[in-house]
Amino acid sequence: xxxxxxxxxxxxxxxxxxxxxxxxxxxxxxxxxxxxxxxxxxxxxxxxxxxxxxxxxxxxxxxxxxxxxxxxxxxxxxxxxxxxxxxxxxxxxxxxxxxxxxxxxxxxxxxxxxxxxxxxxxxxxxxxxxxxxxxxxxxxxxxxxxxxxxxxxxxxxxxxxxxxxxxxxxxxxxxxxxxxxxxxxxxxxxxxxxxxxxxxxxxxxxxxxxxxxxxxxxxxxxxxxxxxxxxxxxxxxxxxxxxxxxxxxxxxxxxxxxxxxxxxxxxxxxxxxxxxxxxxxxxxxxxxxxxxxxxxxxxxxxxxxxxxxxxxxxxxxxxxxxxxxxxxxxxxxxxxxxxxxx
Amino acid sequence: xxxxxxxxxxxxxxxxxxxxxxxxxxxxxxxxxxxxxxxxxxxxxxxxxxxxxxxxxxxxxxxxxxxxxxxxxxxxxxxxxxxxxxxxxxxxxxxxxxxxxxxxxxxxxxxxxxxxxxxxxxxxxxxxxxxxxxxxxxxxxxxxxxxxxxxxxxxxxxxxxxxxxxxxxxxxxxxxxxxxxxxxxxxxxxxxxxxxxxxxxxxxxxxxxxxxxxxxxxxxxxxxxxxxxxxxxxxxxxxxxxxxxxxxxxxxxxxxxxxxxxxxxxxxxxxxxxxxxxxxxxxxxxxxxxxxxxxxxxxxxxxxxxxxxxxxxxxxxxxxxxxxxxxxxxxxxxxxxxxxxx
DNA sequence: CTGAAAGCGCTTACAG
DNA sequence: CTGAAAGCGCTTACAG
Numbered sequence: 186x187x188x189x190x191x192x193x194x195x196x197x198x199x200x201x202x203x204x205x206x207x208x209x210x211x212x213x214x215x216x217x218x219x220x221x222x223x224x225x226x227x228x229x230x231x232x233x234x235x236x237x238x239x240x241x242x243x244x245x246x247x248x249x250x251x252x253x254x255x256x257x258x259x260x261x262x263x264x265x266x267x268x269x270x271x272x273x274x275x276x277x278x279x280x281x282x283x284x285x286x287x288x289x290x291x292x293x294x295x296x297x298x299x300x301x302x303x304x305x306x307x308x309x310x311x312x313x314x315x316x317x318x319x320x321x322x323x324x325x326x327x328x329x330x331x332x333x334x335x336x337x338x339x340x341x342x343x344x345x346x347x348x349x350x351x352x353x354x355x356x357x358x359x360x361x362x363x364x365x366x367x368x369x370x371x372x373x374x375x376x377x378x379x380x381x382x383x384x385x386x387x388x389x390x391x392x393x394x395x396x397x398x399x400x401x402x403x404x405x406x407x408x409x410x411x412x413x414x415x416x417x418x419x420x421x422x423x424x425x426x427x428x429x430x431x432x433x434x435x436x437x438x439x440x441x442x443x444x445x446x447x448x449x450x451x452x453x454x455x456x457x458x459x460x461x462x463x464x465x466x467x468x469x470x471x472x473x474x475x476x477x478x479x480x481x482x483x484x485x486x487x488x489x490x491x492x493x494x495x496x497x498x499x500x501x502x503x504x505x506x507x508x509x510x511x512x513x514x515x516x517x518x519x520x521x522x523x524x525x526x527x
Numbered sequence: 528x529x530x531x532x533x534x535x536x537x538x539x540x541x542x543x544x545x546x547x548x549x550x551x552x553x554x555x556x557x558x559x560x561x562x563x564x565x566x567x568x569x570x571x572x573x574x575x576x577x578x579x580x581x582x583x584x585x586x587x588x589x590x591x592x593x594x595x596x597x598x599x600x601x602x603x604x605x606x607x608x609x610x611x612x613x614x615x616x617x618x619x620x621x622x623x624x625x626x627x628x629x630x631x632x633x634x635x636x637x638x639x640x641x642x643x644x645x646x647x648x649x650x651x652x653x654x655x656x657x658x659x660x661x662x663x664x665x666x667x668x669x670x671x672x673x674x675x676x677x678x679x680x681x682x683x684x685x686x687x688x689x690x691x692x693x694x695x696x697x698x699x700x701x702x703x704x705x706x707x708x709x710x711x712x713x714x715x716x717x718x719x720x721x722x723x724x725x726x727x728x729x730x731x732x733x734x735x736x737x738x739x740x741x742x743x744x745x746x747x748x749x750x751x752x753x754x755x756x757x758x759x760x761x762x763x764x765x766x767x768x769x770x771x772x773x774x775x776x777x778x779x780x781x782x783x784x785x786x787x788x789x790x791x792x793x794x795x796x797x798x799x800x801x802x803x804x805x806x807x808x809x810x811x812x813x814x815x816x817x818x819x820x821x822x823x824x825x826x827x828x829x830x831x832x833x834x835x836x837x838x839x840x841x842x843x844x845x846x847x848x849x850x851x852x853x854x855x856x857x858x859x860x861x862x863x864x865x866x867x868x869x
Numbered sequence: 870c871t872g873a874a875a876g877c878g879c880t881t882a883c884a885g
Numbered sequence: 886c887t888g889a890a891a892g893c894g895c896t897t898a899c900a901g
Binding site for chain 1: 611614650
Binding site for chain 4: 540542543544554555558559562564586587588589590591592593594595596
């Protein structure tokens with residue numbers, strides 16, 4: 186005969202009605218006390234709070250939201266979590282939310298797929314969120330319509346190179362690409378290589394490349410050799426593509442990478458092959474990740490402010506819950522980090 | 528006189544009642560059609576769906592949840608997003624949720640603070656989630672009570688070395704520490720260094736250390752030199768602590784790190800100082816991160832299965848929404864990755 | 870196959 | 886300072 190392990194009795198749910206009855210007051214009084222609203226006699230408050238604690242009452246926010254017609258939920262959509270960039274944006278959002286202790290983030294991952302984004306936004310809107318924060322400007326027509334017509338605040342994060350639906354918070358990736366070109370030209374480089382990843386999944390990488398080649402063109406130059414990985418960016422892809430590019434016949438002085446992950450892979454390839462940086466070839470990234478700073482030679486790159494993007498995004502919508510008639514772009518900036526690899 | 532930019536008219540919210548009226552059916556019929564439940568005549572369905580589309584109806588899930596008494600929300604608490612480990616767990620959760628298209632994750636970050644976790648779980652429970660997934664076993668008494676007494680399913684992720692509230696999904700960190708010691712002993716190492724980070728914030732790192740030293744002790748050995756960073760783990764901290772440890776007077780043959788981030792920092796320090804690995808000193812990490820695999824010398828480490836932890840956690844609770852009387856531990860395992868640094 | 874009615878657990882004017 | 890009542894937008898037995 187076996188003895189079944191017993192968990193303690195589960196709490197049967199207690200409602201405001203139960204609290205009201207036990208405290209001998211009305212439901213509205215309980216509600217007011219719990220939300221700290223309206224004038225309440227001190228004894229009443231004490232009596233009710235004691236009952237609340239004794240009964241272990243947990244308010245049902247679903248009912249609360251329905252009754253008050255606002256949910257304190259913020260919908261967030263990021264394209265991916267496999268690169269540390271978006272978790273950093275989420276940290277910024279989290280920091281902004283923390284100040285505002287009744288807000289909760291509902292997070293979805295779109296895998297850079299506008300159709301998935303559309304489905305997720307549809308789902309999110311059904312929760313009547315206080316705001317929707319999504320990434321970039323690449324939406325389906327239906328998504329754009331839903332967002333335009335709903336009156337929730339919407340932030341398009343990361344990028345400010347297009348006209349936002351409501352607010353855009355981020356940096357100009359086109360300008361970052363241009364700045365990279367100017368910086369490297371100023372340092373005397375003339376023969377450029379480019380190592381990238383799939384643009385279909387990362388429109389901002391394409392914008393940076395665009396800005397970069399524009400400035401080169403103004404100087405009468407262009408990219409001499411190129412290697413582009415078919416999939417997402419990663420250290421491994423950067424490493425493999427660097428090997429491929431350097432295995433070609435066109436010599437280059439510096440390789441510009443689509444981002445730091447790719448660039449770190451490039452550095453690893455060069456180290457492994459015993460080639461000096463920047464002597465044999467220089468390396469330039471994008472993002473300014475921690476890892477780049479700690480390498481034996483700090484990675485030359487552009488620092489984007491991911492945490493700040495998240496923080497400013499949530500601040501912007503919390504500051505003014507009503508969507509204004511005017512669209513806004515908030516620039517979180519970027520800066521060249523000289524480093525030692527270019 | 529300035530012309531103000533005009534956004535298109537915002538959609539005034541349309542409810543089931545509006546849809547029902549327009550389609551000349553009852554609200555219950557609309558509800559059934561939308562949820563694909565119960566027998567419906569095809570013409571009725573077509574007529575209603577057309578109205579739904581024409582009016583751009585978006586169901587209010589808050590009302591739906593209140594009426595049906597279940598929310599399709601899953602509460603998730605991770606201690607941090609600054610290390611790629613937890614985003615990978617979230618990816619696993621996301622993958623599991625995707626199969627189940629009406630579930631949404633509400634994610635909070637506890638900063639490894641049990642008091643914050645308590646507040647977050649209280650907030651989460653007020654949304655009547657289908658399940659709560661949190662990390663580790665370190666909770667306040669109040670958290671434990673709330674979770675025990677509520678009847679939501681709860682998963683404690685990452686670790687299976689303690690008795691769970693409901694289900695634990697993860698690996699034995701103590702066993703991983705032991706395995707590390709056995710592996711390194713088998714490879715002939717006898718003089719061990721340890722480089723770690725703050726344990727108060729990372730109980731699992733402590734468990735690994737515990738298992739590690741236990742096996743050493745059985746072999747009549749112990750850790751010869753130690754350097755522990757005061758804060759969270761990071762590449763920078765690993766680099767600095769490695770410099771500190773090697774600057775001491777006690778020679779070591781191999782350094783065991785609290786995790787891969789720290790170990791990568793160690794490798795960077797050694798590379799920068801021109802010291803050979805494992806000739807001058809060997810390096811062993813924990814986690815099996817991508818970055819480690821791509822370094823010029825692949826990092827010797829133990830692979831933990833973060834994605835799998837997230838995936839199995841959500842699968843476990845989705846499989847059986849009722850909390851059983853029996854507690855379960857699901858082992859996601861780990862494996863030595865020999866690598867080239869130890 | 871469809872509809873009328875009650876109810877989910879709160880909040881919010883309104884009245885006193 | 887407090888309470889009775891209506892209502893938020895759905896879903897769910899129940900009846901037909």
